[in-house]
Amino acid sequence: MAIQEVIKYEGENSVLIYKHPAEDFNTMSQLIVHESQEAVFFSDGQALDSFRAGRYTLETKNIPLISKLRNLVSGGVSPFHTEVYFINLATMMDIPWGTPSQVTVRDPNYGYSYSAGASGSFGLKITDGRRLLINLVGTEKKMETSDVQKYFKDLIVTRVKNCIAVELGRYSYNEFNQHLSDISESVASQIEKDISDYGIQILNFFLSSVNIKPDDLEALKNLDNSMAQKRFEAMGNRDANVIEAQGMAKAREIQGYTWQQEQQFDVSKTFAQNEGFAGNPANMMAQIPLAFAMGDMIKSNVDSAVASTAETKNNTDVSVIKCAKCGTELPSNSKFCFNCGEKVEIPKTVFCSECGQPISPEAKFCMHCGARRDV
Secondary structure: OOOOOEEOOOOOOOEEEEEOOOOEEEOOOEEEEOOOEEEEEEEOOEEEEEEOOEEEEOOOOOOHHHHHHHOOOOOOOOEEEOEEEEEEOOOEEEEEEEOOOOEEEEOOOOOOEEEEEEEEEEEEEEOOHHHHHHHHHOOOOEEEHHHHHHHHHHHHHHHHHHHHHHHHOOOOOOOHHHHHHHHHHHHHHHHHHHHHOOOEEEEEEEEEEEEEOHHHHHHHHHHHHHHHHHHHHHHHHHHHHHHHHHHHHHHHHHHOOOHHHHHHHHHHHHHHOOOOOOOOHHHHHHHHHHHHHHHHHHHHHHHHHHHHHHHHHHHOOOOEEEOOOOOOEEEOOOOEOOOOOOEOOOOOOEEOOOOOOEEOOOOOEOOOOOOEOOO
C-alpha cells in the first residue's frame, strides 16, 4: 500500500470521530490538525501518540510511543503501519433527553406516592480523546453526533431515572418547579463521573419539565385543598377560643367575681351533686365545709403559683406588676390580668435624679442612694 504523505480531515462538523482511510505512514509524513480537533494514533487496541491543532512532520521525537512500539530508526525515514482517528472537540449542545417510563415519587408533605416523567436537554464535550477511543470506539470507522446521542442518551436516562425520584421527593408536587435549577445541578453532579470515564464532560444539563400522571395530580390537589381547609378551621377555632376567654373574663368582671371564686363554686356544686348527698340532707350539710375547703385549697394553690411565679421573676431580676383593678401580681410582660381580664397599663419607669437608678413610682426616697425624690 502507498505511503500517505499528508494526513488530515476536513469533513463535516457533525462527524464526531473520523478514522482516516490510510494506515501506512513514514517519519516524513505531514499531519495537519485543525482547530477543535485532536488526532490520535491507534494500534493493536492501544491509543498511542496524540496531537492537538497544528501542522506536524512525523519524527521519532514527536511520536515516541509509535517509535517504541515499532522500533523506528532514529534520524532516518522509517515506515510504520497504524490507524489515525480525528476527534471533533467542539461542544455539542441541546441534546434532548426524557425518561422513557415514569418514575415513582413520594410527596414529602402528604406522603402520597405518584408517577411522573421528566425531560430536558444537555450538552457534551470530549475532554480526553484517547479515553473515548479505548472505551467506546473500538473498530468503528466513523462516529457522528447522532451516534454519540445513541450511546450516551440511554446511559444518562438510566442514571437520571434513579436521581429524579430522589430529587423530586425533596419538594412537594407544587414546589419543585421553583427548584428545577437546583435539581438539575444535583442530577448532573451524580451522572458526571459515569460520563467522565469515557473522556466526555456533561455541559448545561437541564431538567426543564416534570409531568405528573393526571389521576395522581388530581389526588394531590384534593389533598392540598383538604389540608388547607383544616388549617383554616384550626385558625378559626383558635380565634374563637381567645374571644370566648375574653368574653368570660368580662362577664366575671360585670358579675363581680373572680376565676378563683368560680372554681370554688364549681367544686362546691360537684360535692353537692355527689351520689348520696341529695338523699341525706344531714350528710350534705356536713360536707359543705369540706367543699368550701376544697375551693379554698384550689384558690390557695393558684395564689401560691402566682406568688411563686412572682418570686421566681424577682430572683431572676425580672420585675412583676400589679393589676390596677384587682391587685393581682402579674409578670411584667402581661397585657391582660389573668384574674379579672383588665387590660394592664405598663407603669412609666422613674429614675433617681441623683444616681440615675430606676426606682418605684410611689417611692419617696431612692433605695440606691437615699436621696429624696422630687415629686
